[in-house]
Amino acid sequence: MLDKNCFHCGAECESKTIVFDDKSFCCNGCKTVYEILNENDLSCYYDFEQSPGAIPEEMKSKYAYLDNEQIIKNLYDFIDDEVSIITFYIPHIHCSSCIWILENLDRLHKGIVSGIVNFPKKEIRITFNNSNISLRQVVELLSSIGYEPYLSLDDTSISKRKTDRTLIYKLGVAGFAFGNIMLLSFPEYFQPNEFWLERYKPIFRILIFIMIIPVVFYSANEYFISAYKGLKHRILNIDVPIALGISVLFLRSAVEIIFNLGQGYFDSLAGFVFFLLLGKIFQQQTYSFLSFERDYKSYFPIAVTKIEKDQTEANISIYDIKEGDRLLIRNEELIPVDGILINGNTQIDYSFVTGESLPVSKKPGDKLFAGGKQLSGAIEMEVLQTVSQSYLTQLWSNDVFAKKQQYTIKTLTDSISKRFTIIVLLIAFLAGVFWYFKDASMIANVVTAVLIVACPCALALSAPFALGNMLRIFGKQKFYLKNVTVIEDLSNIDKIIFDKTGTITTNKTNISYDGISLTDDEKRLVRNLLRESNHPLSKMLYEYLKKSEKTEVTNFKEIFGKGIQGEVGNIKIKIGSESFVKGSSSNTLQTEVFIKINDDIKGNYIFENAYRDGIALIFNKLDKDYKLGVLSGDNEGEKEYLETILPKTATLIFNQKPEDKLVYIKQQQENAKKVLMIGDGLNDAGALAQSNVGIVVSDNTNVFSPACDGIIDATKFTMLPKFIKLSKSTLKIVKASFILSFLYNIIGMLFAVTGNLTPIVAAILMPVSSISIVIFVTITTNYIAKRIIFV
Amino acid sequence: MNIVFFMIIVSLFIAIIFFILFLKSVKSGQYDDLYTPSVRMLFEDEFVEKKEDNTKESKSINPNN
Structure with missing residues (x-):
């Protein structure tokens, strides 16, 4: 049975089908893989999937x-x-x-x-x-x-990513203690003053006390550290009242148990820590197939081939490249540094860097920039700059990339907790003063009770669960965010900047024709000539033109950087740049290929990056609430078209270097703008890092994307306005749940100031408030997501 | 009623054993990859079966990704 498709990789076998073992293969590579697998009894590999394999790359000395x-x-x-x-x-x-x-x-x-x-x-x-x-x-x-x-x-890089499992351990310890402490506390709640209980009470309390120690000193230690750091920077973050609550709960309960005054609030304390850690885990949604931290290092090779003075080749580490070195760049390899092309005509693909899908032609003497991928054959280049000094990579020496985490009030929760803490301390103080005059023996009791109920459990859970749930909803819609704070930042932006190439355009190329239309026969001739050429434009045009029968081409000649010519039958055909075909050039900014058949100039094919579907609609929707802008590293070739799809208020800036983009964003931020940057390539990396929220559009999420706060799948790009709207609504839900949790705090406070906060009241109030908050935010976030996304 | 005392110790002891087992399984990385083992589980048998008779009865397993 002979299929038309390759048995191994599934690609269409076109010209040179290789038949082996009754199966057809598209190339020798695929056949070899089949042979290897067959020899080793591994051929049932093919039973799991239809054509699962990839075409193996050619290697030789690559490794x-x-x-x-x-x-x-x-x-x-x-x-x-x-x-x-x-x-x-x-x-x-x-x-x-x-x-x-x-x-x-x-x-x-x-x-x-x-x-x-x-x-x-x-x-x-x-x-x-x-x-x-x-x-x-x-x-x-x-x-x-x-x-x-x-x-x-x-x-x-020496520090390899280690999976951090501390949080799971902490949650495990807290959960274990919570469950067991609760069981051991129950007898005292339900049968106080029972005869048998009096005998066993001490042993119950000792066990509880032993179990609470790891919860406070291990599971909850981060809250103490964070509160301490916050206070050191004079900031009252949410961890300050939490740490205060935990320590007051622990100390008061310890005193009660040691001096046999009561059973303490250890079950509430363990539950409190358990719920807090649960919230922390819930907001940690990670996407194992994505990375938000990549810089140029993830794209660059480990080593390159250096050509020594005596013409021998040596492999050297990228960091050892010096100015003046000669490097050999093989097919499909990345150019790691800036340099000058010495020999070999070439095509360089800069799509990693700019998002531009059309390769650039280079001839000896031209300058090559780091980050480009060599597409045809091997070339030699002379190094002008070391890795860290190159045009692209020096972007990473900018301060934005060195920014350490700062202790500033960033989140809504933290800004509320500031007032919350002050109010709680004030109430505790006033209650203390009141009881001083009424019954001085009650002071310690009431003040600690106030601090206990003030413990912002429900408050601290609102944001993690609301935002964490929304993060998952976004993830299902293929909008992947780095962490929950991005949702908050996204709801606050007021300016949106787009990159052009690769972001609002796709990486597909639109081909259009202008001139005297070609007959099918002429198209056939053109296609046959194109088949001989390896130039990317030729290949693209070859794919674009309809399939036709093959005819022998004679006198084929490829003039680098200009075009191709040849004869099919006795018809002379010339395909190439304007100056090559016409003899004169009109200096357009478009990428185009001219066709000349015999002596007639027929016309030209124009290659344009296609704009994403519905891009005008997105601009239109976003224009109502945000200022828009486009930053492009390209020339002004498409300015006119862009102006027609963009709203009039939008800014359009061309010829932006990677560094310029960063500086532009910075300027906007100095004008009190919160900027959302949407980009795609490495050249946007600076702007993405500088912006308040940097989002990368990705046609294939398996491919690398530069460091950013979020990645949006290109197919969901039109959903962007909805996603932003949804972030805003989520923040409203968080605020609403804050109000709800304040209500619980007020109820608890009433028990506390009147001196009625018994352990059983705390043990009921704490879980009820936490769980109801979690249910409330989960239901409401799901509801608004349904309403906004699926309308 | 000394039995209560005894029961509590025993139950706590059992709970602690399970707790330690949980920590160990987390540490060994059991929860790091929740997908691959589910596929891997299905392989071994097919290989043996395949060696005996050369029919194409094994169905393709198609994960979403």
Whole structure:
């Protein structure tokens, strides 16, 4: 049975189908993978999915640098004389077959001990024997079966991300203590002064006391630390009243138990800490397949090939590149530094940096900027700037990227807690004064009771649960936010700045034709000529023109940076730039290709980035409430069109360097504007970091995006106005739930100032208030999400 | 009524054992990847079956991603 599609990768087999073992393959690479798998009894790989494989990349000496111990020593998770353990990020992992094949790697090479896949993270952890296989061989083995690991400069940084599980431990301790303390407290609530209880009371209380100690000193320690730091910076954050409440609860209960005055409030205390930590966990929604912290290091390679004076090649670490070095950049490799092209004509793809999908042609002597990807063949370049000094990467030396977390009042909860704390302390003081005159023995009782009920449990839970729930709702809509504070920031913005290329345009290219229309036969001739060329524009136009039969092309000639010419039959065809085809140039800013058949100039194909669907509608909707702006790194070629879709008040600025974008955002912020920046490429990284909220539009969330506060899937881009509206509504819900929690505080306060706050009242009031708040915010956030998103 | 005292100690003891087991399982990374093991579980048998007879009866497992 011969399929038209490749048995391994599923791609259409076009010209050179390879038939092997009764199956057709599109290329030798796919055939090889099949052979490898078949030989090792792994061919049921293909049963899990229809065509699960990827076309393997060509490698040769691509991974030669992995033989250099100095460069790779930081890549390992663990290494000793016998075994090494290493974790790779493999972007291609996408289906169950991938897990299967990668976990059976040990069948392909005896040096590999095991492979364990983490599917959501697209990672594999490989253990291998150093004596049987080298790291380079492991990587090449993976690449040869189509699972090329993604290795970047970021992997060599010494501090690898460790999963932090402290919060889970803390919650575990608090939950354990909460449940058991509650059980041990019940007898005293329900059968006070019972004869048998009097005998066992001491042992119950001792057990409770033992269990509360880890809760206060381990589970709750962060609140004390944060309160202390806040006070040091003269800020009353929400953790100050929490820490105050916890310590008063603990001290008073400890005194009661030690001097046998009562049973204390330890069950309320444990429950309180448990609920607080639960809220903390709930607002920590992480997306394992996304990262919000990436900088250029995640894009840049670990090593490059340097050409020494005596023409030998050596692999050196990116950081060791010096001015004047000669580098060899192979096909599909990234240019790590600024430099000058020495030999080889080339196409460079800057889509990582600018979002521009059309590659740029370069000829020897041209300047190359870091961040571009080499598309055709190998080139040599001379280094002008080191990595940290290059045009793109020096952006990261800006202060925005060095910003440490500051202790300022940022969130709504913190700003409310400031007043809250002062009022509570005032009430406690007044109650103390009142009881001093009435019954001085009650002072300690009442004052501590006031501080206990004032403990802002419900208040502290409102925001985490409301925002955390909204974060999940956004996540389901493919709008991924870094953390809950982004929702708050998003509700406060008043200016929205868009990047142009890649953000409001797609990475697809629209091709239109202008001139004397071509007949089908002429199109066939043009297409045949294009087939001979490797130029990206040729390839694009080739795909665009309809399929037709093949005809031999003679006298084919490609003049770099200009165009192609050749003869099909006896018809001469010229395709290329205006100056090449017409002999004169009109200096337009558009990307275009002219066609000349025999002696007639027929017309030109225009390549334009297509604007996203509904972009005008988004502008229109947002224009009502926000100031809009577009910052573009491009020339003014599309200014006229942009003006037609943008509202009149919008600002349009062109020719912006990455640094300029950052400075522009800063200026706006100095004018008391809160800016939302929407971008996509590395060149927006500065602006994204500087803005109050930086959101990246991503056509494929599996592909890297620069550091930001949120990532929005391109298909959901039109939902942006709704998302912003939803953030605003969420904040209203948080405010409403604050009012509700104040009501609980007032009720508790009435018990407290009258001296009636018994442990059982506290034990009922605390969970009731917390749980009702959680239910209230969950229901209301779900409701508004339904109303706003699905209308 | 000494039995109450005894029961409390025993129950707490059992609770603590489970609590320690929980902490251990968290530490060993059991909760870090909740998806892959569910797929991995289905593999082993198919491999053996496959070696014996060469039919294509195994169904494709299609995760959403």
